[in-house]
Amino acid sequence: MNTKTVAATAVSPDVAAGVAQLLTPVVRNLIALSVNAKQAHWHLRGANFVGLHEFLDTVHENAIEAYDTAAERIVALGLPVDARIATVAAESTTPSLPEGFMQYETVITEMLAQFDATIASVRTAIDQLDDIDLASQDVAIAISQQLDKDRWFLYSHLGA
Numbered sequence: 304m305n306t307k308t309v310a311a312t313a314v315s316p317d318v319a320a321g322v323a324q325l326l327t328p329v330v331r332n333l334i335a336l337s338v339n340a341k342q343a344h345w346h347l348r349g350a351n352f353v354g355l356h357e358f359l360d361t362v363h364e365n366a367i368e369a370y371d372t373a374a375e376r377i378v379a380l381g382l383p384v385d386a387r388i389a390t391v392a393a394e395s396t397t398p399s400l401p402e403g404f405m406q407y408e409t410v411i412t413e414m415l416a417q418f419d420a421t422i423a424s425v426r427t428a429i430d431q432l433d434d435i436d437l438a439s440q441d442v443a444i445a446i447s448q449q450l451d452k453d454r455w456f457l458y459s460h461l462g463a
């Protein structure tokens with residue numbers, strides 16, 4: 304019989320806790336971003352409908368991929384993540400979207416606010432993970448790059 308003690312993960316409990324503390328808000332905000340992108344996708348009205356309608360689906364899909372990656376990073380280090388819908392509703396920092404149909408300028412400004420709240424949480428994670436776990440920081444950096452790109456695509460619809 305093998306009597307060697309096997310650690311559950313390759314990192315210390317302190318590292319795992321720090322990563323969970325910083326990536327959990329990112330997971331929750333990305334879930335809110337993904338759900339609100341669909342809400343905007345359905346309720347968009349006005350100019351450039353098709354382009355923006357389709358792009359909001361891209362935002363939705365990119366956010367899903369990103370939150371799955373962030374959540375699995377936490378779990379890979381041995382801790383659970385609380386991304387239950389009630390917790391996301393209570394703890395995400397993305398603003399509430401208006402109810403019902405929205406003109407495209409409203410959709411863009413509302414969704415930019417969703418991005419800004421999400422990006423702020425990712426930036427905090429990047430800064431603080433520098434001293435905790437560089438592999439997890441790398442996950443946050445990749446998410447940040449995608450969010451910055453999607454925010455640029457959205458902002459460019461304003462034509463400003």
Ligand SMILES: [Fe+2]
Nearest residue numbers: 344345356360
């Ligand atoms: Fe659709």
